[in-house]
Amino acid sequence: MVFVRTVKIEDIKKVMKIAEISLKEVYNEELFLNLYSAWNTGFYVAVRDKAVVGFVCGTIMPGDQARILMLAVHPLHRRHGIGSSLVDVFIERCVMNDMKFVVLEVRHTNQLAINFYLNRNFRPVETIDDFYTNGESALKMVKHL
Numbered sequence: 385m386v387f388v389r390t391v392k393i394e395d396i397k398k399v400m401k402i403a404e405i406s407l408k409e410v411y412n413e414e415l416f417l418n419l420y421s422a423w424n425t426g427f428y429v430a431v432r433d434k435a436v437v438g439f440v441c442g443t444i445m446p447g448d449q450a451r452i453l454m455l456a457v458h459p460l461h462r463r464h465g466i467g468s469s470l471v472d473v474f475i476e477r478c479v480m481n482d483m484k485f486v487v488l489e490v491r492h493t494n495q496l497a498i499n500f501y502l503n504r505n506f507r508p509v510e511t512i513d514d515f516y517t518n519g520e521s522a523l524k525m526v527k528h529l
Contacts, residue, residue: 386466388473391427398436406456409517428473430466437461440470450478452488471504479529489515489522501525
């Protein structure tokens, strides 16, 4: 069974490992610690059998919107609804904070992720060229709450 809870400081190294395995960008510990301190009620982990297996983190943006900065599930735990649970909890928190929109960026080549977000009523609004460090474009997506 998987449950989602707010991240704890002792989870940061585990979150970093999942990000390293799952995401194409390289993030340092300072970034995760800054995200933790900025809005830790927008930073969640999924736990299965006492192990952190996924995370979502986001931030509040101007204009009643929140932004999902990262979502990742360990490859051995994908396709079990963990990503959906993480996004659902994040969106619930956004609603509780009177956010009107949730925005995110996803690699324009990551069709699995794009479909995942489309199935959760996120809609593409623009392409952002040269968004990622390797020069790849991102698709900006928005969900109205």
